[in-house]
Amino acid sequence: MEPTKSELEILQVLWEHGPSTVRFVNDKLNEEKRAVQYSSTLKLMQIMAEKGIVMRDESSMKHIYSPAEPEDKTKSALLERFVDSMYKGSASSLVMQLFGNKNTSAEELSEIRDFLKNLD
C-alpha cells in the first residue's frame, strides 16, 4: 500500500536503524525532524501495522516494529511512481533534470558514469 508522508518518515528511521520500538522511532523523529508526541508516533505505527506496511513483534512488552518490505523494493516503487507521474515514465528525462539544473559534485558524476559503464 501507499505510505503517507508521515509514514515515510517512520519507515526511514526503521530503514536506517533496523527494527525499533516506538520510543526509539519517536526519539529519532524529534531529534532529526520535528516535535511530535509519543502517542502520535505510536498511533501512526499501529496504523502502519494494520495496513501491513510494518510488522510488529509483540512477544515482549516493548513491541518491535520492522518494515514489511525491503527498503529497495519500497523505494523502487516510489521512485517508479514518481518517474511515471512527473516524467511520463522517462528515466532519462529525470536524470537530465537532476543534473541539468543542479550542481552535482564531480565525484557523484564519475560514480554514475562508472555505474552506467558496467551496466551491460
Next chain:
Amino acid sequence: MEPTKSELEILQVLWEHGPSTVRFVNDKLNEEKRAVQYSSTLKLMQIMAEKGIVMRDESSMKHIYSPAEPEDKTKSALLERFVDSMYKGSASSLVMQLFGNKNTSAEELSEIRDFLKNLD
C-alpha cells in the same frame, strides 16, 4: 508552496497543454486520469490561484489559468525534495536505484551516457 497530489495533476495538464480553462483541464483529467466533477476541478484551481500556484486571467468570462512558475523550476524543486528525503540528497544513489532495479531501454541508457559525457 507545496502542490498537493491533486494539484499536481492539474499542473501537469497545464504544463502539457499550456494555459487552459477549467473546462479543458477537467475534461483532460476525466479522459486521462479519473472521473471528477467540474466543480471539484474549479474549486481546486481557485485554491491554487489563491495559493499563487497558478495565475488567472479574468479578462474574459472564461478564466484562463496558467502555471505561476516554469515547469522546470517546479519539477526541479519537487525532484530535489524527493532526493533529499528518499536518498539523503545523493543523486547518484537515486540513479543507481533507477537503473539497478528497473529494465531501462538501451536507448535511454545511451541517451543518458551522451548527456553525461557533454556535461563538463
Next chain:
DNA sequence: TCAAAGGTAGGAAAAATTTCGTACGAAAAA
C-alpha cells in the same frame, strides 16, 4: 425575448491524514 447551456463563486460536507488526551497494565524503583 427567453430558455438553455455554460461559466464562476462560495460554502459545506466528506474523506484522508495527523495529533494527542486518557485509561490502563506491566515493570522497575523506592
Next chain:
DNA sequence: TTTTTCGTACGAAATTTTTCCTACCTTTGA
C-alpha cells in the same frame, strides 16, 4: 508493598485535502 515510570490501546479531535451542491450570472440559440 507501594509508587513511579514506561509501555500499549483506544477514541476523539484537529487539520488538511478533496469533492460537490447550490446560487447566480453571462452568452448563445431558438
